[in-house]
Amino acid sequence: MSTAATGGNAVVVExxxxxxxxxxxxxxxxxxxxxxxxxxxLGPNGAGKTTVxxxxxxxxxxxxxxxxxxxxxxxxxxxxxxxxxxxxGQYAAVDEYLTGEENxxxxxxxxxxxxxxxxxxATALLDRFDLSxxxxxxxxxxxxxxxxxxxxxxxxxxxxxxxxLDEPTTGLDPRSRLGMWEFIADLVSDGTTILLTTQYLxxxxxxxxxxxxxxxxxxxxxxxxxxxxxxxxxxxxxxTAGSVExxxxxxxxxxxxxxxxxxxxxxxxxxxxxxxxxxxxxxxALRRLEGSGVEVLDVGLRRPDLDDVxxxxxxxxxxxxxxxxxxxxxxx
Amino acid sequence: MSSLSHTVSDSLVITRRNLIKVKxxxxxxxxxxxxxxxFVLLFRYVFGGAINLPDGITYAEFLLPGIFAQTVxxxxxxxxxxxxxxxxxxxxxxxxxxxxxxxxxxxxxxxADLGLNAISIVVMALTGxxxxxxxxxxxxxxxxxxxxxxxxxxxxxxxxxxxxxxxRTPEVVNNASFIVIFPLTFVANTFVPLESFPSxxxxxxxxxxxxxxxxxxxxxxxxxxxxxxxxxxxALQNPVLYTVIWAAVILAVFVPLAVRAYLKTSTx
Numbered sequence: 001m002s003t004a005a006t007g008g009n010a011v012v013v014e015x016x017x018x019x020x021x022x023x024x025x026x027x028x029x030x031x032x033x034x035x036x037x038x039x040x041x042l043g044p045n046g047a048g049k050t051t052v053x054x055x056x057x058x059x060x061x062x063x064x065x066x067x068x069x070x071x072x073x074x075x076x077x078x079x080x081x082x083x084x085x086x087x088x089g090q091y092a093a094v095d096e097y098l099t100g101e102e103n104x105x106x107x108x109x110x111x112x113x114x115x116x117x118x119x120x121x122a123t124a125l126l127d128r129f130d131l132s133x134x135x136x137x138x139x140x141x142x143x144x145x146x147x148x149x150x151x152x153x154x155x156x157x158x159x160x161x162x163x164x165l166d167e168p169t170t171g172l173d174p175r176s177r178l179g180m181w182e183f184i185a186d187l188v189s190d191g192t193t194i195l196l197t198t199q200y201l202x203x204x205x206x207x208x209x210x211x212x213x214x215x216x217x218x219x220x221x222x223x224x225x226x227x228x229x230x231x232x233x234x235x236x237x238x239x240t241a242g243s244v245e246x247x248x249x250x251x252x253x254x255x256x257x258x259x260x261x262x263x264x265x266x267x268x269x270x271x272x273x274x275x276x277x278x279x280x281x282x283x284x285a286l287r288r289l290e291g292s293g294v295e296v297l298d299v300g301l302r303r304p305d306l307d308d309v310x311x312x313x314x315x316x317x318x319x320x321x322x323x324x325x326x327x328x329x330x331x332x
Numbered sequence: 333m334s335s336l337s338h339t340v341s342d343s344l345v346i347t348r349r350n351l352i353k354v355k356x357x358x359x360x361x362x363x364x365x366x367x368x369x370x371f372v373l374l375f376r377y378v379f380g381g382a383i384n385l386p387d388g389i390t391y392a393e394f395l396l397p398g399i400f401a402q403t404v405x406x407x408x409x410x411x412x413x414x415x416x417x418x419x420x421x422x423x424x425x426x427x428x429x430x431x432x433x434x435x436x437x438x439x440x441x442x443x444a445d446l447g448l449n450a451i452s453i454v455v456m457a458l459t460g461x462x463x464x465x466x467x468x469x470x471x472x473x474x475x476x477x478x479x480x481x482x483x484x485x486x487x488x489x490x491x492x493x494x495x496x497x498x499x500r501t502p503e504v505v506n507n508a509s510f511i512v513i514f515p516l517t518f519v520a521n522t523f524v525p526l527e528s529f530p531s532x533x534x535x536x537x538x539x540x541x542x543x544x545x546x547x548x549x550x551x552x553x554x555x556x557x558x559x560x561x562x563x564x565x566x567a568l569q570n571p572v573l574y575t576v577i578w579a580a581v582i583l584a585v586f587v588p589l590a591v592r593a594y595l596k597t598s599t600x
Contacts, residue, residue, distance in 0.1 A: 057429045083431040093422035097353040109345045110432040112338075138356055154426070 006071050010035045010162050010193035011056065017064030018051050018217075025051045027217035028065065033162075038194040040208030042201065042306075044314065048217040049197035050090060053166045056195065057087045070161045083111075086155030086163045090170060092147035093154075096140040100131050100150050103139060104157055111158035118157070125153040129183060145176030149183065156187070163187065165196045169203060181206055201306030215314045225306065232304045232312045234259060234276040237285060241269045242295030250296070253288045257281055263311070269297075274308070339433040346427075346440025350414070351447060364410075364448060365455040368403040372459045375399070375523060383524050386560035392464035397477075397549035398522035399460075400453060401542055404485035405517055407449040409509040411441055411489040412496030416505045419497065424597065435591050442489040449485045453478060468554030477552030480575055484545045487582035494586055497593040521546050526563055538565035541578040547571035 006012050011033035018026040026048045033039040043049050054060040056069055058078040067074045070084045094103050101122055108118030126135045129149040134142060139150060148168060155163060168184065169177040177200075184207055188194065198204050204211050205225045213221040213228070221228055237257070241247040247269045251262050258273040265272075275281045282301050289296060304312075354361055372395070380391035415438075418424050427437050457465075467474045492509060499505045519529075519536055520543040526534055537543055548571035550556040567574045 059425055059428055079431060082429060085429065087426065087429040089422050089425055091422050093426035095349060095353075095423060096421075097356045098349060102349075102352065106345055106349055107426070107430065110342060110427070110430045110436075112431065 006068055008035050009033060011039070011067070011069055011195060013052070013056070013065070013067045015065035016052065016055060016062050016067060018048075018055065018060065019063050025217050026055075026062070029214060029217070029219055031212045031219065031222070033193055033195055034209075035193055036191045037209040038188050038196055038207055040204030040211040041195060041197040041214065042199070042204050042211055042310070043197075043214040044199060044310075046216075047214045049214065050166055051217075052214075053087070053164045053195065053197060057085055057164050058082055083158075084161045086158070086160035088148075088152050088155045088163070088165050088168055090167045092144075092151040094139045094142075094147055094150050097138055099136050099138055100126055100142070100146075101135045103150060104154055107154040108157045113158065121157050125156060128186075129153045143176070145172055145179060148172065148176075148180060152183065156192075160192070162193045162195070165194060167197055167199065169198070169200065177203075201310060205306055213310070213313060220313050221309070228306065228309045229304050232274075232309050234274050234304065235278060235281075235301050236304055236308060237273045237275045237282060237299070237301055239271045239285075239299040240297040241271065242297055244269060246294040246296075247271055249292060250289060250294045253292055253294070254285055257285055257288075260312075272308075274304075274312075275301075335433070339436055339439070342433040342436035343439040343443065346436050347443045347447075348440075350441060350444035354444075354448065361448065361451060364407065365452055368399060368452055368456045369459045371399050371403070372396070372456060372463060376463050379523070384528070385525065386557055388557035388559050389555065390464055392460065393466065393555040394525075394550070395523065396456070396460040396465040397553060397555055398520075398546050399456060400481050400549055401484070401520075401545045402517040402522055403452050403456060404449045404481050405488055405513055405542065407452055408445060408485045408488035409492050409506065409513060410448070411445045412492035412499070412505040412509060413502040414445075415441060415493055415496035416500050416502040419500055419597065420502070424594070428595075434595060435587075438490070438493050438587075438590055438594055442486060442493060445489050446482060446486050449482060453481065465555075469552060473552045473554070476572075477549045480548055480552065480572065481545060483579045484541070484575055487579040487586070490586040490590055491582055494590040494593055497590065497597050500597075516540065517542050521568075525560075534563075535565075538563050539567050541567075541575060544568060544571040544574040544578070548575050 009032040011031070013029055013031045016026050016029040029048065029052060031039065031041070041049050041052060051060065055062045056067055056074055058074055058081050061075060069081050072081045072084070074081050095106070098106065104122035104125060105118045108121060109115070113121065126132050129152065131146060131149060131153070134146060139147060142150065152165070152168065165184065169180050172180060181203065184194070188207065196204070196207060210224055211222065211228060212219055221231065239250055241250050244266055247264055247266065251264055251271055254271070254273055255262060257275055259276065260274050263272040278301065286299070375395050376392055380395070383391060385391060385394055424437065495509065496505050499508060519533055520540045521537065522542065526537055526543070529537055544567050547562065547568050551571065556562070562568050
């Protein structure tokens with residue numbers, strides 16, 4: 001069956017429901033991923049992102065709704081689905097006693113590639129993911145970034161039509177994360193359809209064509225990065241105070257200008273206010289601060305970013321959301 | 333390819349993967365064989381003099397079949413810990429997302445552990461020969477003895493595979509299996525003749541499959557003197573048959589249960 005039947009969508013999810021005991025992990029999720037595009041599935045820990053991926057990769061069975069991958073039903077055609085997908089989980093699922101090469105060849109063989117074919121593709125992937133030099137070393141000796149790269153390489157060995165990347169950069173240092181983004185961007189340009197889950201908004205902004213934001217098992221927003229930002233509207237006035245007292249005082253002085261309650265971060269002594277009116281509002285703010293004795297280290301206006309989108313939609317920041325189900329049950 | 337040949341080839345890929353680990357971490361095999369060597373030496377020289385045996389048999393001859401059985405049963409517990417480790421590291425998730433045979437991960441694991449147990453037996457047999465153990469039966473009988481030990485160990489491996497999938501933490505699997513396996517291998521004719529047991533314990537020991545494995549091994553290796561009486565319990569009068577029945581029942585129950593658990597499990 002081809003994706004023609006699903007209107008050119010490589011992934012179609014309709015009304016997906018999943019319960020774990022009394023806990024409803026997914027409460028009617030709908031989403032589609034058009035062939036050859038990247039969908040960013042965003043949400044805080046425990047939102048249900050991983051549960052969506054597990055159902056789509058046939059690891060879990062849904063309690064309601066339906067889902068197809070490459071036109072195949074994940075519930076009734078699970079075996080065929082496994083033949084056309086690649087999965088990279090939240091932590092690198094590589095065998096640390098095997099070398100990079102052996103890991104890829106093993107996965108290739110289990111995808112039913114011939115011995116020679118598995119070896120040829122393994123060599124090419126190791127080269128592509130910058131692992132050629134480490135190819136003959138046990139994966140135990142790899143850095144976190146190298147393991148993730150090996151993990152993604154393993155999920156690519158059978159040239160899957162749909163690739164699931166579940167938080168591919170969680171736990172990586174900023175440099176490895178940037179490197180990983182380049183590798184993923186490369187895959188995208190090859191035309192691989194990707195469903196990417198992440199709690200890093202910058203990551204989705206950079207890699208995804210479209211985004212779906214879920215929280216507590218429900219879709220709360222969808223669209224491109226620009227559309228989501230437009231939903232929030234206005235600008236953000238940001239100010240860094242010289243002291244915590246100054247921060248509190250500035251918040252009091254500027255509250256009349258804010259559309260919503262200003263956000264204070266005592267640690268960075270930063271104040272963020274959703275405002276409208278652009279430069280005039282900024283000038284107004286500066287007037288209000290004049291003579292107040294508040295030491296201002298920097299102040300400025302910016303357009304809302306995805307963090308603001310998240311905060312507005314969920315009332316929480318994406319990265320410091322309270323630990324949910326997924327977090328507690330993920331072995332580190 | 334048919335689904336059977338898929339299962340065989342996938343299982344071989346997984347078996348190979350598991351054996352590579354043994355090659356890369358030789359400590360595993362060193363310690364797996366050191367402890368049975370230690371057991372042979374400790375029992376032979378520390379307890380050997382204090383245990384009353386019927387005439388016509390040395391303690392080394394009595395002891396070795398017992399040590400063989402105990403070691404392979406303990407060896408099988410590694411199956412559970414290894415599967416729990418794979419589960420914890422997300423490898424089981426990866427395997428389950430691949431278009432591979434649904435039983436291959438478990439077959440590959442239990443077969444690899446069977447290989448490790450075979451190596452342990454060879455090491456123990458050599459140690460036994462040094463301390464005075466001898467095979468006095470025929471070659472086919474002796475081979476039968478080794479195969480029976482491995483068959484029973486293979487069945488226990490499948491039991492442990494299910495435990496590993498359900499318990500999910502390697503350390504807990506190890507501790508939990510010790511609590512069960514220690515009494516099972518000690519409340520048996522492994523190290524001392526059953527005549528010395530109090531009656532309730534003795535009945536348990538007579539029907540304990542570990543006793544029948546040991547009894548069968550003693551008979552097949554020719555370590556059971558004609559003068560010594562074998563307890564009347566049917567299990568010990570027909571130790572080979574009783575052991576084979578146990579192995580078959582364990583496999584018939586635990587292979588499907590373990591495969592089912594594998595299909596349902598996930599790292600979450």
